[in-house]
Amino acid sequence: MINISEEQVNNALDFSTLVPALKQAFTTDICVPSRLHYDMENPKASRETTLLMMPAWQAGDVAGVKLVTVAPDNGLKNLPSIQGTYLLFDINNGSIKAMMDAPALTAKRTAAASALASQFLSREDSKSLLIVGTGTLAPQLIAAHTNVRPINQVYVWGRTLAKAQAVCEQVSELNIECIPVDDIQSYAKQVDIISCATLSTTPLIFGHWLQPGQHVDMVGAYRPDMREMDDACLVGNKIFVDNFDGALRETGDIAIPLKTGIISKKDIKADLFSLCKGEYQVNRKASDITIFKSVGHALEDLIAAKLVANNTLK
Template identity: 35%
Template sequence: MQIFSAAEVHQQLNFPLLIANLKQAFANSVDLPRRQVYPLQQGKPDAFALLPAWDNQGIAVKAFTYMPDNPKKDPALASLYSQILLFDRHTGQPQALIDGTSVTYWRTAAVSALAASFLARQDAKRLLLLGTGNLAPFMALAHASVRPLTEIRIWGRRPEAVAEVIRNVARERPDLHLSPASDLAEEVPQADIISCATGAHEPLFNGEWVSPGSHCDLVGNHHKGGRECDSQLVLNSSVYVDSRTNVLHEAGELLIPMAEGLINESHVLGELADLCRGTSIGRKHPQERTLFKSVGSALADLAAARTVFNGTGN
């Protein structure tokens, strides 16, 4: 069994290859049980989760711990640790143990970019990225790999964190014009793609600010009572998700407007798999507002882990 560190994952992956492999994986039929998240202590957010998936080639299970107070205890500690086990589907033999945290950054961003390849306008040039965490540079680079972006505006609450994201993205894509964003009331209406990867539990902006023709991508919230966008944006948009089962179980972006009686489950027009198979059309006209909500899929973990494993010649 091979072991892949985070550095080796970063070395093996690139967005054009990963997005192509994800598209193929989502177009195929797979067995995908709902992921299981186990609270570790009553009244605390600490959790342990398992995400299994398998297809006719492989089996993968990602296990991760989430302990958000870790950095407060020790700056050297991360809030999330993750590993992926990859097995051969036909023999059951373990093939690889792969750093799951790095894979999660890559596959989360690649899934959003894959969705944007169906939902964002072909001529989208301006990306507004909200969030400055570890995922942020991956989101910017992934979207820039599927649309002809020329400008990326980055918003965050700490200017030094915004500057760090700009440096990281510029290192990979010096051709892009990268700059901080400040007033979202001005920034949101000008964006062709709005990508939210924050820890926010309250809407980040007024949904009425989003211009016709824009695409919104929401990946940061995984809580029933939290959301990165308001109900109005959901109501005004054609909505797609990575997984109906998971999103309608844990994403406040949809569960809250459903509780308000504004929408029902039929407001979700399709899953990413439907877009990849061609059973959902995706964007239908240039003025359509589209929205993609992702909470993470074990299928994406499986496809990304297999991309890492196969990249070594296996």
């Protein structure tokens, strides 16, 4: 069995390859059972540590399972909030092909899914991007969004300017201007795309900030009690998700407004499966505000892991 490191995962995946691979995969019949989600009590932290188990397989080809923990307080310990591993199996003989770093894989595939959604939902001339959050996902989201849209101006907001500056330094090789900012509201009002990836339990983006023509990419809030956007972001705007099953149950950004009647299921226009299969056609008006909520899907992990193995085990 080959153990593939974080560095190898990052080197093996580029968005110009991963985004179209995901687009094609969302049209196939990859088997994806519901993921298992366990909240484990942790008296030493402010909240539970979450264990996620996400399996998927392609008949006659490969199978994979991701095992990750999410510990929201890890930022205070200078540790990543997401840790874990991904196991890739050969279905033909049942052997383990590879074990690889799950956080790196997750960051790449999550950012690629956001970029894929942006191809369908954002304005083609989008040139500016606000990143909310300074975790592992932030530089990957910048690279992914700039891969599919002509973005040349990026603003990064975090809890500290130093962390925002560190994100900008990580994307210095990109042909963009990256600026750390401390005023989330003013920049949210002026950019073409907002991408938010945090562990916040209270909204960071508010509907009355949003401007006609914007695309909002919501990546965090992986639990039913977490929120990154308020109700007003959803009312009257076009809502899309990566997958219906997970989004309706697992994220407070969608589950809470559904429960309180702010929105209904029919207000969610389509998921990535419908978009990629052409079952839903996006007719974007210049004034439309589009909202994409991502909760993650094991299909994305499997396709990314397969690419990593193919590019690493040559």
